Amino acid sequence: MIDKDRIRLMTKMAKYENTKAKEDLKIVGYYKKDYVSFNTWITAIWITIGFAIVLGLLFFLTPDLFLQNLTAKRLFYIGAIIVVTYVLIFVTYCVYSASFFENRYDAAHRRMKRYYKELSLLRKSYMKEKR
Numbered sequence: 001m002i003d004k005d006r007i008r009l010m011t012k013m014a015k016y017e018n019t020k021a022k023e024d025l026k027i028v029g030y031y032k033k034d035y036v037s038f039n040t041w042i043t044a045i046w047i048t049i050g051f052a053i054v055l056g057l058l059f060f061l062t063p064d065l066f067l068q069n070l071t072a073k074r075l076f077y078i079g080a081i082i083v084v085t086y087v088l089i090f091v092t093y094c095v096y097s098a099s100f101f102e103n104r105y106d107a108a109h110r111r112m113k114r115y116y117k118e119l120s121l122l123r124k125s126y127m128k129e130k131r
Helices: 004-019 021-028 032-061 063-067 072-130
Strands: none
Touching: 004 021, 004 072, 021 072, 032 063, 032 072
16 A cells, blocks of 8 residues: 655655755764864865955056055055955954854754654654554
8 A cells, every 4th residue: 555645755855865965964974063164264265365366466457556655654554454354354254154064064964864854754654564
């Protein structure tokens, strides 16, 4: 006899397996702290590279803006502005990145937990049918 609830459950599980299960397994394979730290470090590295590229392009496209009336005091101010801007961007993106990846891990963990619960229900359904 075909059990409609079991078919619905199997369809739901198959849909999850075909869409997000592989990604969720990769994410949940880490501890939460490790996953968040690793991805935050990657974000920090890319922020640094991107900032250096933008700064380099800005300097090479408008060198007269930086070199006009260059004094030690002006060089110090330009350096301070660059460092403060970098620190603000860096901290903002790292905090956002940590929050984003923490939420992503939590969502993947919830989906995997629900999947395993449904798998258990399916197994119990089959065991009940065998009796």
